[in-house]
Amino acid sequence: xxxxxxxxxxxxxxxxxxxxxxxRLLIDQGPEAVTYRGVAVAAGLSPGSASxxxxxxxxxxxxxxxxxxxxRTAAAQARxxxxxxxxxxxxxxxxxxxxxxxxxxxxxxxxxxxxEPMLAAQRNERLRPTMAAxxxxxxxxxxxxxxxxxxxxxxxxxxDLLVQVIDAGLMYAWARGSEHVIDDATKTVARILTLIDxxxxxxxxxxxx
Amino acid sequence: xxxxxxxxxxxxxxxxxxxxxxxRLLIDQGPEAVTYRGVAVAAGLSPGSASxxxxxxxxxxxxxxxxxxxxRTAAAQARxxxxxxxxxxxxxxxxxxxxxxxxxxxxxxxxxxxxEPMLAAQRNERLRPTMAAxxxxxxxxxxxxxxxxxxxxxxxxxxDLLVQVIDAGLMYAWARGSEHVIDDATKTVARILTLIDxxxxxxxxxxxx
Numbered sequence: 001x002x003x004x005x006x007x008x009x010x011x012x013x014x015x016x017x018x019x020x021x022x023x024r025l026l027i028d029q030g031p032e033a034v035t036y037r038g039v040a041v042a043a044g045l046s047p048g049s050a051s052x053x054x055x056x057x058x059x060x061x062x063x064x065x066x067x068x069x070x071x072r073t074a075a076a077q078a079r080x081x082x083x084x085x086x087x088x089x090x091x092x093x094x095x096x097x098x099x100x101x102x103x104x105x106x107x108x109x110x111x112x113x114x115x116e117p118m119l120a121a122q123r124n125e126r127l128r129p130t131m132a133a134x135x136x137x138x139x140x141x142x143x144x145x146x147x148x149x150x151x152x153x154x155x156x157x158x159x160d161l162l163v164q165v166i167d168a169g170l171m172y173a174w175a176r177g178s179e180h181v182i183d184d185a186t187k188t189v190a191r192i193l194t195l196i197d198x199x200x201x202x203x204x205x206x207x208x209x
Numbered sequence: 210x211x212x213x214x215x216x217x218x219x220x221x222x223x224x225x226x227x228x229x230x231x232x233r234l235l236i237d238q239g240p241e242a243v244t245y246r247g248v249a250v251a252a253g254l255s256p257g258s259a260s261x262x263x264x265x266x267x268x269x270x271x272x273x274x275x276x277x278x279x280x281r282t283a284a285a286q287a288r289x290x291x292x293x294x295x296x297x298x299x300x301x302x303x304x305x306x307x308x309x310x311x312x313x314x315x316x317x318x319x320x321x322x323x324x325e326p327m328l329a330a331q332r333n334e335r336l337r338p339t340m341a342a343x344x345x346x347x348x349x350x351x352x353x354x355x356x357x358x359x360x361x362x363x364x365x366x367x368x369d370l371l372v373q374v375i376d377a378g379l380m381y382a383w384a385r386g387s388e389h390v391i392d393d394a395t396k397t398v399a400r401i402l403t404l405i406d407x408x409x410x411x412x413x414x415x416x417x418x
Contacts, residue, residue: 123383132385161374161400168377174333176341191370195404202411 015053017043022060023067024172028113030113034064058126065121065203068133075103077137080144092191096145098182101138101166108181111174115167139163150195152200165192224262226252231269232276236313239322243273251267267335274336278343284312286346289353297358299406305354307391310347310375317390320383324376348372359401361409374401 021043024029025033039060040050054060079100082139084166102110121127143153169185178184230252234242248269249259263269288309297305311319330336351371352362363371378394387393 055395106358116277119380119384125386128386157400161397163376164381164397165370165374167381168373171328172373172376175328177332177334179336188370188373191366192404195401198408198411199404207254 002097002099014043014045014049014056017045018050019063019067022064022073023069025070026117027071027114031061031117034061036060039064062127062130065127066130069130072103073134073141074139076100076141077144079103080141080148083145083148085148086150090190090193093145093149093151093186093193094186095182096149097142097162097189098170098185100141100145100167101163103141106182108179111181115170119167140170151197154196158196162189162192162196165189223254225254225256226254227262228272228276229280231273232278232280233272235326236280236323240270240326245269248273262299271335271339274330275339278339281304281312282346282350283344285309285350286353287400288312289350289357292354293358294355295359299399299402300395302354302358302360302402303395304391305358306351306371306398307375307379307394309354310352310372312350315391317388319394320379320390324379328376360406361403367405371398371401371405 009195018039022034022039025038025042036050036054036057037047040047050060054063083096099106102114107113118131122131134198139156139159142159155158166185166189169188170181172188173181173184227248231243233336234247234251245259245266246256249256252259259269277401292305308315311323315323317400327340331340348365348368351368356362362368375394375398378397379390381397382390382393385393
């Protein structure tokens with residue numbers, strides 16, 4: 001087993017701290033906040049220290065996206081698993097799904113702050129694998145919300161469809177100048193949930209009949 | 210009734226030609242193609258003539274968006290009404306809905322060429338009313354596709370949902386680096402159609418029962 005010298009250990013700790021800080025800044029304040037100086041200060045290190053660990057802005061941003069996805073999926077899972085099991089209305093479930101997708105916190109500025117940077121990361125060939133890797137864990141958290149709310153967990157394709165509808169709902173509400181982006185998207189997502197749920201009822205009735 | 214002098218008539222004709230050319234350029238080549246010079250040349254006028262009619266680039270672009278929406282909705286309606294009435298599969302209908310939404314022509318570069326500029330126009334306070342005004346006519350064309358394919362025309366909310374799913378499907382396929390953006394989106398839209406159609410069957414069965 002490889003052992004690390006105290007110097008190496010300190011260096012690894014600093015790198016961890018910088019990564020975590022970069023992820024938090026990306027989630028809380030958006031891509032512009034991910035600067036060498038901002039990340040170092042947020043990590044409690046000297047302002048110049050980040051440039052020692054990340055060769056260029058792309059490296060720093062890639063680390064931020066990776067950490068942000070880890071923080072997001074961990075928060076999504078924790079939020080989903082904190083729910084007790086009880087029947088919930090389509091509107092309640094829709095809102096929970098939005099909150100879990102954009103864990104740890106979501107507000108009406110979610111489109112510019114998080115959705116657009118995440119879509120941009122997906123489009124970026126270097127960052128795409130990071131985004132794809134966190135997807136299964138996110139879908140699992142959404143499935144947990146559904147099963148704990150008395151809904152059958154849909155298949156992987158429908159879970160993916162749900163995420164697309166969440167994003168489309170948020171984006172359209174925002175593009176239309178709505179001041180209640182999350183409320184508006186909730187209605188759209190609730191409609192899809194109702195349609196998916198209806199299919200379950202039909203299946204059950206056909207099995208029973 | 211006001212009459213126009215020959216000079217005024219020529220001036221109005223030129224303005225119409227410039228507007229139509231701006232719309233075509235926007236649809237065929239995207240926002241960057243909408244320049245004073247490009248629009249004038251495309252309209253068959255002298256390169257400097259557009260600056261006489263549009264005070265600044267924003268005026269020119271607003272005229273392009275307005276003309277493009279007119280051309281798009283006219284083409285959408287014409288395409289929908291060219292269809293004969295016959296049963297079509299969910300996949301066939303989904304593809305037609307995508308083609309009609311992005312009439313007069315759609316290809317795998319639709320996200321950067323048309324979807325993103327159209328979302329940006331929606332977000333722009335000056336252009337938003339133009340985008341909103343063309344929406345009902347577009348939804349009507351989509352309803353025509355559905356009824357001519359043996360599907361019940363869904364309510365306005367579900368038609369709006371369909372357009373959101375079309376856009377989400379295109380955007381996700383593109384963000385994931387797919388080379389078959391329209392094929393991928395077709396599957397997503399077909400799934401929603403199946404869910405909406407299922408609801409119709411359930412309603413019919415309940416009425417019959």
